[in-house]
Structures are given as C-alpha cells and as structure tokens.
Amino acid sequence: MRYSALSIFKQALAGNLGWKPVWREPEPKPHYDVIIVGGGGHGLATAYYLAREFGIRNVAVVEKGYLGSGNVGRNTTIVRSNYMLPGNEPFYEFSLKLWEGLERELNYNVMLSQRGIISLYHNDSQRDHYTRRGNAMMMEGVAAEQLDRETLKRMLPFLNFDHARFPIVGGLLQRRAGTARHDAVAWGFARGADRLGVDLIQNCEVTGIRRENGLVTGVETTKGFIGCNRLALAAAGNTSRVGTMAGLKLPLESHVLQAFVTEGLKPCIDHVITYGAGHFYISQSDKGGLVFGAEIDGYSSYAQRGNLATAEHVMEEGVTMIPGLSRVRVLRSWGGVMDMSMDGSPIIDRTSIENLYLNCGWCYGGFKATPASGFCFAHLIARGESHHVARALRLDRFERGFPIDEAGAGTQPNLH
Amino acid sequence: MASLITCPHCGTRPKEEFSIRGDATPVRPAPMAPDEAWNDYAHVRANPRGRIREHWQHVSGCRRWLVVERDNFTHEVFAVTDATESRGGAR
Secondary structure: OOOOHHHHHHHHHOOOOOOOOOOOOOOOOOEEEEEEEOOOHHHHHHHHHHHHOOOOOOEEEEOOOOOOOOHHHOOOOEEOOOOOOOOOHHHHHHHHHHHHHHHHHHOOOOOOEOOOEEEEEOOHHHHHHHHHHHHHHHHOOOOOEEEEHHHHHHHOOOOOOOOOOOOOOEEEEEOOOEEOOHHHHHHHHHHHHHHOOOEEEOOOOEEEEEEEOOEEEEEEEOOEEEEEEEEEEOOHHHHHHHHHHOOOOEOEEEEEEEEEEEEEOOOOOOOEEEEOOOOEEEEEOOOOEEEEEEEEEEEEOOOOOOOHHHHHHHHHHHHHHOHHHHHOOEEEEEEEEEEEEOOOOOEEEEOOOOOEEEEEOOOOOOOOOHHHHHHHHHHHHHHOOOOHHHOOOOOOHHHHOOOOOOOOOOOOHHHO | OOOEEEEOOOEEEEHHHOEEEEEOOOOOOOOOOOHHHHHHHHHOEOOOOOEEEEEEEOOOOOOOEEEEEEEOOOOOEEEEEEHHHOOOOOO
C-alpha cells in the first residue's frame, strides 16, 4: 500500500481496519545471492539499496531479535555532517543528502527535522579548532556558520554563558543538521526492502559461518543452514562475535553508550546543541521529551545497560550547560552496544575472505550514517569496489598507518 | 558494571576510584618484531563476549596497575590481581 494523505483519509472512513502489516514474515529459502547479517538500520538500508540501486533482489536479512532491536532504536537520533577529516566529511555529507530525500524515496515518514546543530566552544583555542572544522566543511561544499556570543545569547538564552570555568564564547552551526525518528528509519527501509522482494528473517540468530575452499558458502542459523553467494556483516556491537565465526580478528572493542529522555515539556530547545567543555548533546523530541547523551562508559561491555556513575556525570554536564535542567525529571535511560573502532571511524570494506564483506566500527555515530552506509555497502557488495565517498573507510588503514582519527585521541577504543 | 572492586592492596573500594585502560590480553612485542606483530598488539582485539581480562589502575588509591578479570555481559568480577603478578599482564 502506498501511503498518502488520501490513503489516510480512506482508512479513516473505513474505521482504520484496512491497514496491513508492512512486511512479510517469510521462512528462509535454501539459498540467496546475498545474506546480510543484522536487521538494524544499516543492514536494512543495505538490503534496500542492493535491491533498489543495484538490482540484486535475491537477498535475505537475518536478524537474531526483531527488526531494529539494536542501536537504531537506542540512539539520540541526531543527523549531521559537520565532520572535519577528508575521509569522513564527504561520506557524511552524502548521507545527509540521502536523508533529505529519504521520505520521498521510501514513501515513509522518517520525521526528518532539519533544526540545525550548534556546537558550543568555550575558549580561544577551541574557537580556532571549530573555525578550522567549519572551513574544512566548506571546502567539501557543506555550509557552516560561526555564531558569536551575542547571537547565541539571543538564540539560546537558557545556556549558562558565564560559567566560571567554561564560559560560552561562541558556536559552530550547521543548519541542515537535525534529528529523525529513529525507529521509523528502520521500518521505512524494512518496508522498502520487503516491497522489492528482500526476505527479512527475524528471530534467526547466526550461529556459524560455513566455508569451503576459502569461500563462504552460507550461514548456520537457529532456523537451519542458509546458503549464499556473498555474505555481508552489519552486526554492529556483535561484529567481533560474528567475525570470529569466519576466523576474523578485527580492530574493534564493544562498549556501552547510554542515552536519556526526560518527561515531556513544552517546546524549549529548538536545535541540537552540543557542549564543548565535555561531550554532551541534547535535543527535544516531537513528543516534548529532552533527549540527551554523552560519552561511552569507557569499559568493554556487551550489556545494553550502563552504570550510574556515568549517568550522574551526564546529568552534571547537562546542568552545567543548561542550569534549568536541574528541575526536569528524567523518565528513562537505555544503553546500546557500540562497535568502537580504534580511530573512532567506521569500516566498510572487503575482508581476507573474498565473498565476505564487512560494515562495522560505527562507534556511537552510526545513526546519521544509516542511508550512506547502506548505499556504500550495497555498492561494495554489488560492484566489488568501494563507493568513492567510502574509499577511506578501509579495514587495513590501521596497519597501513592511515587512521581517520577525528578526535585526535590515538588508537585507543575507549577514547573516541 | 560492578560497583565495588577489591583491590589486592587497598581492599574493597568503589569502582570510581579506578581508571580502565582496556584489554590486558595483547602482549607487547619485541622492539624489532615485524609490523604485523605490532599491528596485532596495537589495533586488533579478540573482543569476546564473556570472561575478559582488563588493565585497571587504582588512580585514587595505591596507584598500582591491576588486572581485573570479569564478565563483560553479566558484569561479574572474578579476580583482581596486581599486574606484575598476573600472567600475561603488564610486562
């Protein structure tokens, strides 16, 4: 069914009884051209673009839980392309351009809201750094604006401008950045892929990867063996575990990242705002809740829950930036398992096994990358070569000495 | 994550007194070891789910480097030893 204002009107007259499930629940076929492991945002986007752009429709997505049960439903929904390094910025800008057309493309409301992201800075050297980042963005054709303190005071009067240690000096604004409805992105891609003939197989955990003569022949799953010509991994925080089944050892460590949402408030925060004195980001959802988060907890974890000391630290950062937050009540918090790479940047690449492809290392920035990640991964699987905006996102960049270290923190997974 | 860690020198202390460096399994290669060995040491991680060994430093206590053996899924802590006494730990 194609969604439109007319379809909503017709369904309303018919008592809303005619809505159908938006995807099938097929049993796995014995063999597919491509199997994608992981039914999250990236896996579903990959399946969609494989079918839509590259004409490969005999595709299955196998997911151990339900579709979108991982990080695509456990993030702070920020979409932006304000990166600095040449290996990253064109990729994320490509992603933002796909976001801008995504609702028409998928015929699905992903509620993209380009409300702008403001990254605050607090001293002269940080201003210089943000100026450099803004210039780097403009060199890639991405608009960036620097806001001075007076402009910010008019725009965001609730910030703590005169904090004794971290006064707010200015900010870097990307107007086209914003937020999207995270679950809807997974559902939209799932519906789109399903309509193009992709089998979405839920509650089907991969337990082994079968190989013959050095090539992958299929996957053992809880629903039996499924054969494939090409296997693509998009398993996020569990990539190392699935990779081990094929003998891969990867530059990844799994960490937990927490996010929080408050009770619903009247509209008060119109942008996405990030704090430069710590690592804190906040926006207001369409329901009115303030959605915010900070850094990873900092220790290896496969548990989708964080610890309270980190939660306390996040609240402290928030209240330092916006003192009024101290009177807001937090409703919920949740944790997601992040596949932290060694330089904080992702990997979309081939592996040492010819027909095994890898999409991982999204750290805690994977949501904004969902469309481009799917597009570029599908390009790699279909054409056998990297899409031009994803050429730097190679698996071997660490041993070759070309890390993409946006934070300049060194090759240490818990520092990004 | 467990809230309390039993330091072999200071006794049972809150987790916030410690800083966590990361995986204690990779062993530093010899200075002139081949690039592959250094790449493995610096970048490649087994990253298993379950029992792991990690380097922790008791920064707000004895400042000793420790090896904490724990489960990264259930958060159970099995053992905490001084890194110099731990096989395969800091060398």
